[in-house]
Amino acid sequence: MMPLPKFHLERPQSLAAALRLLAESPDALPLAGGTDLLVSMKQGLYAPGTVVDLKKVPELGSLEIGAGGAFLGAALKLAAVRDEPALKERYAALSEAAAAVASPNIQNMGTLGGNVCLDTRCWYFNQSEFWRHSKGYCLKKDGDICQAAPGAKRCFAVFSSDTAPALIALGARAQVASWDGESAQLREFPLEELYREDGISRIALGQDELLVGLRLPESRGVKSGYLKYRKRGAIDYPLASVAVALRMADGVMKDVRIVLGALASAPVIAFEAMELLEGAQPSPELLTRAAELVGKRTCPVKNQAGTPAHRKSIARVYCQRLLTGLAK
Numbered sequence: 001m002m003p004l005p006k007f008h009l010e011r012p013q014s015l016a017a018a019l020r021l022l023a024e025s026p027d028a029l030p031l032a033g034g035t036d037l038l039v040s041m042k043q044g045l046y047a048p049g050t051v052v053d054l055k056k057v058p059e060l061g062s063l064e065i066g067a068g069g070a071f072l073g074a075a076l077k078l079a080a081v082r083d084e085p086a087l088k089e090r091y092a093a094l095s096e097a098a099a100a101v102a103s104p105n106i107q108n109m110g111t112l113g114g115n116v117c118l119d120t121r122c123w124y125f126n127q128s129e130f131w132r133h134s135k136g137y138c139l140k141k142d143g144d145i146c147q148a149a150p151g152a153k154r155c156f157a158v159f160s161s162d163t164a165p166a167l168i169a170l171g172a173r174a175q176v177a178s179w180d181g182e183s184a185q186l187r188e189f190p191l192e193e194l195y196r197e198d199g200i201s202r203i204a205l206g207q208d209e210l211l212v213g214l215r216l217p218e219s220r221g222v223k224s225g226y227l228k229y230r231k232r233g234a235i236d237y238p239l240a241s242v243a244v245a246l247r248m249a250d251g252v253m254k255d256v257r258i259v260l261g262a263l264a265s266a267p268v269i270a271f272e273a274m275e276l277l278e279g280a281q282p283s284p285e286l287l288t289r290a291a292e293l294v295g296k297r298t299c300p301v302k303n304q305a306g307t308p309a310h311r312k313s314i315a316r317v318y319c320q321r322l323l324t325g326l327a328k
């Protein structure tokens with residue numbers, strides 16, 4: 001059994017109180033459902049002096065779906081996102097991604113915000129202290145070399161969130177709150193800007209900042225889908241995933257968005273393929289060419305199950321499948 005390290009628990013009742021606690025405790029970490037963070041703490045990967053539990057922060061729990069779009073609070077459970085009929089109808093890729101996270105019991109506990117802010121993963125990092133000690137530590141924790149890509153100057157741990165690629169494909173914006181010493185300040189930006197291609201400093205959030213929620217634009221007839229490749233269908237992180245969103249207008253594809261997950265330290269937007277498809281009539285040859293471009297968009301290293309080449313080829317196949325289904 002791996003015990004949790006000792007920590008001080010805070011349960012703030014408002015966003016302002018949560019931000020103030022984070023700002024005042026440099027070694028504090030926010031906790032949502034805890035399905036990722038508590039496991040990592042048991043493995044000795046993190047030892048925050050203070051844990052700021054977000055469950056009682058009302059500002060993080062909203063769910064608004066209207067004609068102009070949707071706002072999903074960071075504390076929404078993945079099961080609620082998965083089951084909401086209006087989300088299924090207008091933002092199918094997001095519902096499909098939420099339904100693909102781990103297993104139903106983790107979807108009941110885990111939150112959308114925790115999934116979007118998920119830590120990066122690697123064979124050489126997500127292990128017990130005993131395992132990491134015997135193997136030799138890595139760049140991300142306690143060591144000075146990357147075990148997955150020896151000689152590399154940065155960490156190649158993989159961002160394995162299921163919902164983030166789907167949200168980015170759907171044009172989501174992140175709403176983030178920070179503490180200015182007196183009150184909470186809100187700002188919004190495209191979700192893709194939250195991520196960094198670096199397995200260690202994976203998200204662009206300061207110590208005194210929290211993700212408040214995700215804003216989705218009006219769906220305007222956009223069709224979308226999400227496909228995930230994993231070893232065990234019942235419960236597993238993605239080894240490669242693809243989210244696609246597009247709409248058909250007068251026989252041509254518009255607003256095409258293709259985003260890859262679990263193939264790099266951040267979600268990857270397949271710009272070349274999107275450009276090729278934008279405004280074009282779908283044909284099997286064109287969709288094949290687009291999928292080939294998607295396959296060339298990433299260069300994963302061997303730090304997950306399966307070979308990097310296999311994971312890339314899965315992304316190509318899944319992209320073609322999604323495009324073929326959506327561009328009818």
Ligand SMILES: Cc1cc2nc3c(=O)[nH]c(=O)nc-3n(C[C@H](O)[C@H](O)[C@H](O)COP(=O)(O)OP(=O)(O)OC[C@H]3O[C@@H](n4cnc5c(N)ncnc54)[C@H](O)[C@@H]3O)c2cc1C
Pocket residue numbers: 029030031032033034035036037038039054074075078100101102103106109110111112113114115116117118119160161162163205209210211212235236237238
């Ligand atoms: C066996 C197993 C299988 C899993 N499989 C998958 C999978 O297939 N796909 C997948 O995507 N995930 C998977 N997970 C990871 C995890 O369960 C989910 O990603 C879940 O959505 C995390 O949400 P949470 O609320 O539990 O996050 P937490 O564990 O509470 O937090 C996760 C991280 O986000 C930070 N955080 C949380 N909320 C906020 C906020 N509002 N603002 C800023 N930072 C915040 C925390 O500090 C922490 O670093 C798996 C976990 C386990 C144990």
